[in-house]
Amino acid sequence: MIEFHRVTKTYKGTRALDEVSFTVPPGTVTGFLGPNGAGKSTAMRILAGLCRPTSGSAIVLGRPYAELERPAYDVGTLLDAGARHPGRSGREVLTLGAMMLGLPRSRVDEVLELVGLTGKEGRQAVGGYSLGMRQRLGIGHALLGRPRALILDEPANGLDPQGIQWMRELLRGLAGSGCAVLLSSHLLHEVEQVADHIVLIGAGRVLAQGTPAELGGGRSLEQTFLDLTSHADRRTA
Ligand SMILES: Nc1ncnc2c1ncn2[C@@H]1O[C@H](COP(=O)(O)OP(=O)(O)OP(=O)(O)O)[C@@H](O)[C@H]1O
Numbered sequence: 001m002i003e004f005h006r007v008t009k010t011y012k013g014t015r016a017l018d019e020v021s022f023t024v025p026p027g028t029v030t031g032f033l034g035p036n037g038a039g040k041s042t043a044m045r046i047l048a049g050l051c052r053p054t055s056g057s058a059i060v061l062g063r064p065y066a067e068l069e070r071p072a073y074d075v076g077t078l079l080d081a082g083a084r085h086p087g088r089s090g091r092e093v094l095t096l097g098a099m100m101l102g103l104p105r106s107r108v109d110e111v112l113e114l115v116g117l118t119g120k121e122g123r124q125a126v127g128g129y130s131l132g133m134r135q136r137l138g139i140g141h142a143l144l145g146r147p148r149a150l151i152l153d154e155p156a157n158g159l160d161p162q163g164i165q166w167m168r169e170l171l172r173g174l175a176g177s178g179c180a181v182l183l184s185s186h187l188l189h190e191v192e193q194v195a196d197h198i199v200l201i202g203a204g205r206v207l208a209q210g211t212p213a214e215l216g217g218g219r220s221l222e223q224t225f226l227d228l229t230s231h232a233d234r235r236t237a
Contacts, residue, residue, distance in 0.1 A: 001023060001024065001025055001026055001059075001060075001061065001062070001149075001180055002023065002024035002030075002047065002059070002060050002149055002151075002180050002182055003022075003023045003024075003057075003058070003059040003060075004020050004021050004022050004023070004043065004047075004056070004057075004058050004059075005021055005056050005057045005058075005059070006019045006020070006021050006055070006056040006057075007019070007020045007021070007043065007046060007053045007055075007056035007057065007058055008020075008053060008054050008055045008056055009039075009042050009043075009046060009051070009053050009054050009204075010054045015204050016039050016042040016204055017039045017042055017043055017046075017053070017204045018203075018204040018205045019056065019205070020039070020043060020056070020201065020204070020205070020206055021056075021206065022199045022206060022209055024149075024180045024181070024182050024197070025180060026148065026178050026179070026180045027175055027176070027178050027179070027180070028175055028180065028181070028196040028197060029171050029172070029175045029181040029183065029194055029195045029196055029197075030180075030181065030182050030183070030195060030196065030197045030198070030199060031183060031184075031185060031191035031192075031194070031195035031197070031198045031199070031212075032044075032182055032183060032184040032185075032198075032199050032201070033184070033185065033186075033188065033191060033198060033199070033200045033201070033225060034184075034200060034201040034202055034229065035202060035229050038201045038202050038203065038204065038229070038232075039201055039203075039204040040153070040184040040201065041079070041153055041184070043058070043201075044077075044079060044151050044153050044182070044184065045079065046058045047060055047065065047151055047182070048065055048075070048077045048079060048151055049064070049065030049066045049071070050079070060074075060075050060149050060151075061074050061075065061148060061149055070145075072100070072101055072145055073101060073145035073146070073147065074145070074147055074148055074149065075147050075148075075149045075150075075151065076141075076142030076143055076144075076145065076147035076149070076150045076151070077142055077150075077151045077152075078135075078138040078139055078141070078142045078150075078151070078152045078153060078155055079151070079153045080138075080153070084126045084134065084137065084138075085126065086125065086126055086127030087125055087126075087127060088125065088126055089122065089123050089124055089125055089126065090112070090117045090121065090122045090123075090124065090126060090129070090133070090137045090140075091108060091112060091117075091122040091123060093126060093137060093141065094108045094111055094112065094137070094140055094141060094144065095108050097141050097144050098144055101144060101145050103144060103145065107144060108144075111140040111141075111143055111144055112140065114140065114143065114170070115136040115137065115139055115140035115143075116136060116166065117133065117136055117137060117140065121133065130158065131157065131158025132158045132159045132160060132163050134158070135155055135156070135157060135158050135159055135163075136159075136163070138155070139152070139155055139167070139170070143174075147179065148178065148179055148180065149179065149180045149181075149182075150171075150174065150179055150180070150181045150182065150183075151182050152181070152182070152183040152184070153183075153184050154184055154185060154186070155167060155183055155185075156183075156185055156187050156190055157185075157186075164187070164190055167194075168190070168193055168194045171183070171194055172194065175196070183195075188221050188222050188225055189221075189222075191212075191221075192212045192216075192221045195212060196211065197209065197210065197211060198210065198211070198212055198215050198221070200215065200224075200225060200228060200229070202228060202229040202232030203232040203233055205232065207228040207229065207232055208224070208228055
């Protein structure tokens, strides 16, 4: 379970998040949508313990991230797919990750297979990877420890149609095995296809949440998104 309880974050006069509350139950995928600057990355960074909320609490698997006993196993994160050493191969990146977690090398092979970076692609230096390959590697890194919660910021960014379909099946499979998945995206149609639940934020506030059908209310999700977000103004901190 992932839970946000009235999370507010202010940066020197900017209220990046304003009393944000929602939950992601185990076994479900929640799509986190909002225009540029809405606060999605800030919320995910708080959840992953990378910054503190000004007030409120972000809870993953029952505790704030910083209080988890085995966070690297329990919570998989993809927050910046570009943040990898360019000289290392994909296999080396995952091998280092597996060593840090005390996982056997066989887990690296499993994950390379899972994310479709086998053979030559796994041995290639990350600096030469396409954006889609970096995303696959980042997703693989997040999955190493078989986490029960996944926090994915724009995982579909740079994936081709086959890659997007692969990711959809992967996320549905993970949710099917009980994982709580939170993913942000600008690809509304894609989120509509994969998410059980959608949280729409604008200017730091939750504007709407519900199933894709509830949010669309007979219209396209895109129309709902444009209608709600065009009127959202940030409150001053
Ligand atoms: N470290 C920071 N210092 C100051 N302001 C910040 C910082 N990080 C984010 N912000 C501000 O907080 C607000 C929310 O930004 P955030 O990156 O969370 O949005 P986002 O929804 O992830 O946007 P995008 O879709 O463009 O990635 C923006 O106004 C942004 O400028």
